[in-house]
Amino acid sequence: MNPIERLGAWVIASIEDLGGYTRFTARATWGMIRPPYRFRLLFKQMEFVGNQSLSIVMLTGAFTGMVFAVQSDFAFGRFGARGLLGSTVTLALTRELGPILTSLMVNGRVGSAMAAELGTMRVTEQIDAIESMSVDPVQYLASPRIAASILMVPILCAMFDLVGVIGVSYVATQMLGVNPGPFYNRMEWFVDPDDIWGGMMKSAIFGYILASVGCYRGFYARGGAEGVGQATTRAVVASGVAILVIDYFITLILAPMSVNRA
Amino acid sequence: MSDIRLVGLRKAFGKQEVLRGLDLVVPFGKITVIIGRSGTGKSVLLKQLMGLLRPDSGSIFIGDTDITRLPEGEFRKVRNRFGMVFQNAALFDSMTVYENVAFPLREHTRLREREIRERVVASLASVGLADAIDKDPHQISGGMKKRVAVARALIRKPEFLLFDEPTTGLDPIMTAHVDELIRHTQDTSPGLTSLVISHDMEATLRIADKIAMLFEGRVIFEGTADDVRSTDHPVVRQFVEGRLEGPIKV
Numbered sequence: 131m132n133p134i135e136r137l138g139a140w141v142i143a144s145i146e147d148l149g150g151y152t153r154f155t156a157r158a159t160w161g162m163i164r165p166p167y168r169f170r171l172l173f174k175q176m177e178f179v180g181n182q183s184l185s186i187v188m189l190t191g192a193f194t195g196m197v198f199a200v201q202s203d204f205a206f207g208r209f210g211a212r213g214l215l216g217s218t219v220t221l222a223l224t225r226e227l228g229p230i231l232t233s234l235m236v237n238g239r240v241g242s243a244m245a246a247e248l249g250t251m252r253v254t255e256q257i258d259a260i261e262s263m264s265v266d267p268v269q270y271l272a273s274p275r276i277a278a279s280i281l282m283v284p285i286l287c288a289m290f291d292l293v294g295v296i297g298v299s300y301v302a303t304q305m306l307g308v309n310p311g312p313f314y315n316r317m318e319w320f321v322d323p324d325d326i327w328g329g330m331m332k333s334a335i336f337g338y339i340l341a342s343v344g345c346y347r348g349f350y351a352r353g354g355a356e357g358v359g360q361a362t363t364r365a366v367v368a369s370g371v372a373i374l375v376i377d378y379f380i381t382l383i384l385a386p387m388s389v390n391r392a
Numbered sequence: 393m394s395d396i397r398l399v400g401l402r403k404a405f406g407k408q409e410v411l412r413g414l415d416l417v418v419p420f421g422k423i424t425v426i427i428g429r430s431g432t433g434k435s436v437l438l439k440q441l442m443g444l445l446r447p448d449s450g451s452i453f454i455g456d457t458d459i460t461r462l463p464e465g466e467f468r469k470v471r472n473r474f475g476m477v478f479q480n481a482a483l484f485d486s487m488t489v490y491e492n493v494a495f496p497l498r499e500h501t502r503l504r505e506r507e508i509r510e511r512v513v514a515s516l517a518s519v520g521l522a523d524a525i526d527k528d529p530h531q532i533s534g535g536m537k538k539r540v541a542v543a544r545a546l547i548r549k550p551e552f553l554l555f556d557e558p559t560t561g562l563d564p565i566m567t568a569h570v571d572e573l574i575r576h577t578q579d580t581s582p583g584l585t586s587l588v589i590s591h592d593m594e595a596t597l598r599i600a601d602k603i604a605m606l607f608e609g610r611v612i613f614e615g616t617a618d619d620v621r622s623t624d625h626p627v628v629r630q631f632v633e634g635r636l637e638g639p640i641k642v
Contacts, residue, residue, distance in 0.1 A: 166499075251484075259482035262442050263496045264471040 154268065154349065155276075155342045161269030162277045171274040179240050179275075179341075180282030184289065190235050191290035194227055195219065195297030203306045213312035215302055217320035223294040224325045226381075232287040233336035233373050236279070237366060241344035244275055245365035248348025249358035257349065272345040276338060283337030284330035291326060332380055336373045343369035394455035395420050396441065396552065396585070401450035402609075403436055410436050412609030413450070418602075423578050423586040425596045427631065428606035429640065434589040435479065437606075438554050441587070442474060443467040454552075472500070475545030476554045480561075481537035483529040483544075489516070490525045493544045500548065515543040519573060535566035542573060546581075553577070555588040559595050567595060575599045593632050597621070605631065607640070 131139065198219050206212045248271055251257050260267040295317075302308040347365035351357045396418040403411040410433035418424045426434055439445040441452060443459070451460045459470050483492050493512045497503055503511070516522050519539040524532055532540070538558055545553060555574065559567040575598070578586050590596050596603060597617045605613040605628055613620075613628050620628060630638030 247486075254480060254485075255478045255482040256484055258439070258444050259476070259478055259484070261444055262471060262474065262476040262478075263499065264468045265499050266468070 150350070151343070151346050154272070154346045157266075157268045158272040158276055158342060158345065161266065161273035164269075168270070168274060171270070172277055175274045175278035176282050178243075179236065179278045179337075180285060183236050183239055183282075183286055186239060187232050187235055187286045187290050188293045190231055191223075191228070191293035192297040194231060194290075195223060195294030196301045198222065198227070198294075199298040199301040199306065203302065203308065212308050213316055215308055216298065216313040216317035219298045219302075220295055220317050220321050221325060223298070224291045224321065224329045226329075226377075228287045228291045228294065229329045229333040229336060230373065230377055232290045233283060233333055233340060234370060236283055236286060236337070237340040237344075237369050237373065240279065241340040241369050242362050242366045244341060244344035245348040245351070245362040246358055248272075248345055249351030249361040250348075252349060252351045253354055253358060268349070272342070272349065275345055276341040279337035279341035280334050281337075283333045283340075287330050287333035288326065291329065328384055332377065335376065335380065339372050339376065340369040343372065394551070394585075396587070397451075397453040398437075398441075399451045399453065401437070401440065401452070402448045403433065403440065403445065404448055409609060411447070411450075414606070414610055416604055416611050416614070418585060418587050420585050421583065422601035423574065423588060423599055424602045424604065425588045425590055425600040426604050426606055426611075427590055427593070427596055429631070430591060432606045433609060434591075434606055435556050438476070438556050438587070438589055441552075441554065442471060442476060472548070473551045474554060475548070475550035475552070477538065477541045477545050477556065477558055479556045481529075481534075481541040483537055483540055485529050487529075488525075489521070489527050489529065489532070489540050492529070492540060493547055496544065496548050511547060512543075515547045516540070518546070518577075519543045533566075535562050535570065538562070538570055539573065542570075542577065546577065549581070551583060551585060553584055553586045555586065555590075557589055557591070559590070559592050567592065571595045571599050593634075 199215065202215050202219050203212060206215050206218075248257070251271070257267045257271070260270055299313070302313055303310045344365045347361040347368070348358075351361035398414055398416045398418075401411050401414040402409070414433075414437065416426075426437065428434055436445060440447050443462070443464075447460060451458050453459070454470070454473070459467065462470065483489075484495065487495070490509075490512055493515055494508050497508050497511060501508075513522060513525065516525055519542050521536060521539050521543065524536060524540070529537060529540070542558075558574065559570050562570060574586065574588065578584055578599075588596075588599070597620065600617055603613075603615060603617060603620050604611045607627050613623065613625050615623065620632060623629065627639050629635075630640050636642060
């Protein structure tokens, strides 16, 4: 194949892949709405996505807030605006860092696990076995995982925000000597509940992406252990990139609304 | 009371043509064994019967009903009439033996847990595995997994039972045990039609009512175990005797 043929083949394969992903997610989303409703599977996945990710997300939130406080103090201190530290860091945490870092951490932990689990089920014919028993494997396997991620990633994001704000407050007021009065006053003045809600909404979308990509890659894994490994890597990379790209476009849409609100 | 008829089935993966116009009748109430070398499309044939793969052309009839091009929703109803035992058992490794066997009942019936347990215990007892009920699949041997898979396939009393190389990877004693289980299941289940994919000739001759040999994407021989023993068909003879020389190229 010459380079042009290779490029053409890559474009065709990419479009086919996108088409396959769209069909898969449409089927999985429809599977969340229509019966049968498998609440036991949903709760099991919610426990896996939410409860088991809580400690890593809180740890990430705490240290992100703390390091951000140190860096911001250094920057704001140069032109005597340390009082803005609390509001600035909290806005950054709730609007951007919370949703993005929570989703990336959950993607690394949960998206990869979903791809690996479904990939292993595919290559060991367990998915065929589900289908052979007249059960829709997409609805059985993917729908509860995606629904659980949509529900739990925003809650994890809220926990990230909370712990991050506690981290920045502690470092700023107890360690860096920032005056607590203006610190909390401006935080309250500048940060609205809509900032938190907006971040949680974004993380619900990111939860949908990371779970659907993980399930899709695993569901169509091929070729034994190597194929499962490749599916897992592709899932984590693809959803990580998708989260960052989609975040940009959501922010473009949401930013004018925030300006109007102000 | 339905036969399965496969008419002119063709299936290719890319440029590789696996089935090239396969014709076969799987008679009602009997065990039909399809033999042939690995990679000749035997498992593809089973997956087409279950609708897990769709043929490129040709037709599959159950009785007089052509199921070949049924939409997925309709095919799901057809699958309710089948039970399948996969090559490596395909037990769900996130579930216990009990949960594996109970799976079809939980998905398709509104039975109470107590009734499900009774039926699962009975089904596992019929394959001699009542003691393994609370074990995880990784805690039991390959032969036991196959028997659990048989119990799972039988629990909803299917009309058609499909086995994909049920004795592959088992020791001779466990092979004989699984063969006996297939024969016993057939003899004690009125109205059951079994289709077994195998390349184990000893097992085939022991259990089969009808044997069909698959070669180069077509059925080239059909008959009883005695017909296989006495035939002078060169391909069948080479396969049965396991000779390197002959029309089957290694």
